[in-house]
Amino acid sequence: MRVSRPDASMSLLTNVMDHSLDDGYAEAAARKEAAGTAGMPKTVKAKLSLAAGLVLAALVVTVGAAQARVAAPTVAKERQELLDRIDRETAQADRLEQSVDELRDEVGARQREALKSGGSGRAELVGLLAGATEVRGPGVRLVVNDAKEATGGGDGDPRETSGFSDTGRVRDRDMQRVVNGLWASGAEAVAINGQRLTSLSAIRAAGDAILVDNKPLVPPYTVLAVGDGKRLSTRFQDSADGLYLHALQDNYGIRTSISVESDLRLPAAPSVIVRTAQPNTEKN
Numbered sequence: 001m002r003v004s005r006p007d008a009s010m011s012l013l014t015n016v017m018d019h020s021l022d023d024g025y026a027e028a029a030a031r032k033e034a035a036g037t038a039g040m041p042k043t044v045k046a047k048l049s050l051a052a053g054l055v056l057a058a059l060v061v062t063v064g065a066a067q068a069r070v071a072a073p074t075v076a077k078e079r080q081e082l083l084d085r086i087d088r089e090t091a092q093a094d095r096l097e098q099s100v101d102e103l104r105d106e107v108g109a110r111q112r113e114a115l116k117s118g119g120s121g122r123a124e125l126v127g128l129l130a131g132a133t134e135v136r137g138p139g140v141r142l143v144v145n146d147a148k149e150a151t152g153g154g155d156g157d158p159r160e161t162s163g164f165s166d167t168g169r170v171r172d173r174d175m176q177r178v179v180n181g182l183w184a185s186g187a188e189a190v191a192i193n194g195q196r197l198t199s200l201s202a203i204r205a206a207g208d209a210i211l212v213d214n215k216p217l218v219p220p221y222t223v224l225a226v227g228d229g230k231r232l233s234t235r236f237q238d239s240a241d242g243l244y245l246h247a248l249q250d251n252y253g254i255r256t257s258i259s260v261e262s263d264l265r266l267p268a269a270p271s272v273i274v275r276t277a278q279p280n281t282e283k284n
Contacts, residue, residue: 139187
């Protein structure tokens with residue numbers, strides 16, 4: 001009766017252990033041994049060369065390790081100094097930014113005060129139209145929002161699509177037409193998401209964001225316009241810009257709502273640029 005090996009079930013592992021050296025390497029080693037070139041060098045010169053090579057390799061490794069050990073504290077110190085410098089510069093930048101904001105607020109307050117104390121009965125009206133003073137009164141509230149499917153954008157990301165009809169997102173040119181339409185319909189003061197608009201305000205786009213005077217806004221866009229509420233609402237909805245907004249709602253799903261309000265409060269513009277006209281004294 002033939003007795004099977006105990007490790008018969010592990011033939012693959014046994015083969016790997018028995019033939020750990022590739023056959024090609026084994027044949028090359030056999031050829032070198034047959035030619036007498038295998039093993040350690042035979043001559044004294046070859047042995048000295050091998051020893052010198054080993055000593056040189058050991059010396060290089062030792063010197064490299066010593067240099068790395070000596071340089072490690074220096075590198076760590078330089079890194080910590082760089083981190084400390086970054087922290088100091090960041091704190092300095094924060095302080096300067098805060099100072100700029102405080103100075104900007106102070107300049108704006110002085111400009112508004114100068115308009116109030118101008119000595120003219122029209123100073124209050126000028127300040128209102130220039131956006132330099134806070135405004136309170138009746139008007140309309142217009143809310144413009146992206147389409148519902150815009151947040152999903154088809155595959156979940158509205159930035160993956162390029163066409164307006166695919167995303168249903170409100171664009172800067174849409175808000176420009178809305179604001180211009182309100183001004184043309186009789187609005188005395190306008191603000192978007194609490195950002196007061198002036199005659200020098202700019203509505204632009206940066207990627208998918210809408211900027212008002214370089215400040216990004218987040219939908220929904222709430223537009224407050226002070227004026228004769230009912231008349232302002234009717235004139236705007238009947239205007240070309242109002243019909244344009246209605247077309248966006250019908251064709252692209254843009255969500256809009258408009259309501260007449262009895263009491264609105266619009267803040268003053270954060271900064272107002274005062275420009276003074278000079279008479280032309282040149283003679284033709």
